[in-house]
Amino acid sequence: MYINYFRFIALAKSIFTSNWKCLLIFLLVMVSVPIANARELDSISMTSRLFAIKNQHFVKAYLLKNKRNLTEIKKKSAQPFHLIDAIFKAEGVPIQLRYLVVVESELNTRAVSRVGAAGPWQLMPATAKLLGLKITAHRDDRMNFSKSTMAAARHLKGLHEKYANWLLVVAAYNCGDQSVLDAIKDSGSCNYSVLEKYLPTExxxxxAKYIATSNFFEGSCRLAVF
Incomplete structure (x- = not known):
């Protein structure tokens, strides 16, 4: 199948900016990596591969530290991922975003954060209610895997309608709309590579954790570690 390599190189350059060494390494590696079709060049999966190389030191350290835990999570991920994939496909959300649930809660439906986020997708009460979930003294839909996944899919889709960039969606899922909008305003760009320094460190x-986790589950670790 024909692939627009000029578009591919432009995408890589926009991520690596002035880091020509990493860009060259990526292009050399990709010669041996099959690309299913041209659409993959714009996918969150391809973007993750690019950023894994740019941030290879963080990715390598994160995977070395968390490999055992991620391996255990992977062993029990088939059933929940099957459900997530079905819901995400129905909502038009890339299935690669399923790895957010690993970063958020390690697939733990009973997870509760110190700030009040709960469930596998770690939804805050206000966000969950806006997405149609019920939260009462006796019921919390955030801890229902199916219902919370449908809510998360709607939330991710809504963010993408606003930003038209899945990496910005990942960022906004963590820090909220306003922080991403402020970063866009302060940087004057919608390119994550440009605006990331204006985002909170967390x-x-x-x-970066999402990208590392995505590469681990997708079997692309060899692209991230040299």
Whole structure:
């Protein structure tokens, strides 16, 4: 199948900016990596591969530290991922975003954060209610895997309608709309590589963790570690 390599190189350059060494390494590696079709060049999966190389030191350290835990999560992920994939496909959300649930809760439906986020997708009460979930003294739909996944899919889709960039969606899922909008305004760009330094440190690390986790589950670790 024909692939627009000029578009591909432009995408890589926009991510690596002035880091020509990493860009060259990526292009050399990709010669041996089959690309199913041209659409993959714009996918969150391809973007994750690019950023895994740009942030290879963080990715390598994160995977070395968390490999055992991620391996255990992967062993029990087939059933929940099957459900997530079906819901995400129905909502038009890339299935690669399923790895957010690993970063958020490690697939734990009973997870509760110190700030009040709960369930596998760690939804805050206000966000969950806006997405149609019920939260009462006797019921919390955030801890229902199916219902919370449908809510998360709607939330992710809504964010993408606003930003038209899945990596910005990942960032916004962590820090909220306003922080991403402020970063866009302050940087004058919608390119994550340009605006990331204007995001909270926690969010930059969150995006990097998502990318590392995505590469681990997708079997692309060899692209991230040299």
């Amino acid at each position: 969010t930059r690390e969150y995006v």
